[in-house]
Amino acid sequence: MISDMRADATSKRTLSSLYDRIGGEGATRALVEAFYDIVETEPRAEILNILHLRGHGVAHSRIEQFRFLSGFLGGPRLYVERYGHSDVRKMHEHVEISAEARDTWLECMNMAIDKVGISSDAKSELMRHFTRVANMLVNHD
C-alpha cells in the first residue's frame, strides 16, 4: 500500500512540468526579469552585460529569454512558435562564450532563482538543466 502511494506521488511529480511547479507564466517572467536586472547592475556580471550590449541589448534578451524558457521548462512553446526552432547553440553562434562567462551566467541565474523564491527541489532541477546547456555553449578560451 505504502509503495503504491509512493509510485503514485512520483508519477504525479513527473507529469507536472517544471514550468507549472515554479508558478507558470508569472514566475517564469519574474525569473527572467530578476536575471537580467542582475546582469545589468551587478559589477560581477559586467562580462555578460558587455556581451549583451554587443548583440541586440538586454531589453531584447528579456523578451526572447522569456519566450524560450516558457517552452524549455515545459510550458507554452512561445519561442518555437515564433521562430520555428529553439536551437540554443545557434542563438549563441555569434557570441564569444568563455568558461568565465559561463560561470558568471550560472552564478547570476542562481542569484535570480533565490531572489524570486523557488523551492530548493525545483531550484536544483533548474540549475541542472541550465548547467547542461551552459556547458554546451562554451566556444572560446
Ligand code: HEM
Ligand atoms: C553560458 C553562458 C551564456 C552566455 C555568455 C550567454 C550570452 C548571451 C548573449 C550575449 C545573448 C544576446 C545575443 C544577442 O543579442 O545577439 C544571449 C541571448 C540568449 N540566450 Fe544566452 N548566454 C548564455 C547561456 C544561456 C543559456 C544557458 C540559455 C538557456 C537556457 C540561454 C538562452 C538565451 C536566449 C533564449 C537568448 C535570446 C536569443 C534570441 O535573441 O533569439 N543563454 N545569450
